[in-house]
Amino acid sequence: MIDLGISKLALIGAVALVVIGPEKLPRVARTVGALLGKAQRYVSDVKAEVSRSMELEELKKMKDSMTEAARDVESSVQSGASDFEKSWSDATAGLDGTSSTSSYDANAPLGSLEHPVYKHPKKNWRLKQGAMPQWYKARAGVRTRTQSGAARVARFRPRSNSGSR
Template sequence: MIDLGLSKLALIGVVALIVVGPERLPKVARMAGTLFGRAQRYLNEVKSEVSREIELEELRKMQKDMQDTASNFEQSFAKDVSEVQSDLKSAWSDPTHDGVSADPLREPPNPEQIAVKAKDFRRKKLARTSAIPSWYKRHNGYRTHVISGAARVAKYRPAGAARKSPVSFY
């Protein structure tokens, strides 16, 4: 921009005073000020309009990118769903898919299989509900079943040491 120092402004004021005259100088100065203010407002409006247009173009571009991404995702999702549906239809129509019988009620499991499943279920349930992992218990020799002191005494008491009538502590 134009660099106006104090000396240049003073020179312009002296020339304006000589050219315009002292009686009309305040009117001309007011008019010049209003014109200068209007010019500044007009320039600011133009700048803001240009920046809005640039932002609008960026938003349009971003919207287009998002729509492209959404359509690509929708197409890939639809493709995956159709693949899964075709796999399910083929598995449903084939009664012995991967060697597994389609109807498990035709061949009941034998008792050994039931016992193995029950044992695995109990083992897995204990592993899920236990606070200490089973591998740690096996490694360090932790007891998996804890009994109270009174139950331990009753369990390991010799047969001859059992008393006939309990004696009161008091």
């Protein structure tokens, strides 16, 4: 890097004062400062982009390694489950009177097993039990129909006694 000390900066300032002149020197100094600031921001943006791309590459490598580990665990669990099902069917073959061959398919999806899925007999029982009866709404004064603001004001406006004047 360039080593700029006080003496070198003073020498550069004196040369610039002689070459550029005292009238234009402040404007040139502002322009040079703005250009140096833009250059520094550009360099910092490039550094940040490079570091982001490096972090992204590291994250991709980590994701790939985790995916591979998950596949290995899944394959070991599936092989262990099929071995367990085979040994279970062999152990329970004589208990229920069936033969030793199993009807279990390790590759079949879970929904295709013989066991039915439980379904609650009442369809929307929470909704039905939480409903408020209409007679209670009418007695308690709960609004069941929407009304515009003008209609509500007209409904509850006190009646004027025009005949008592």
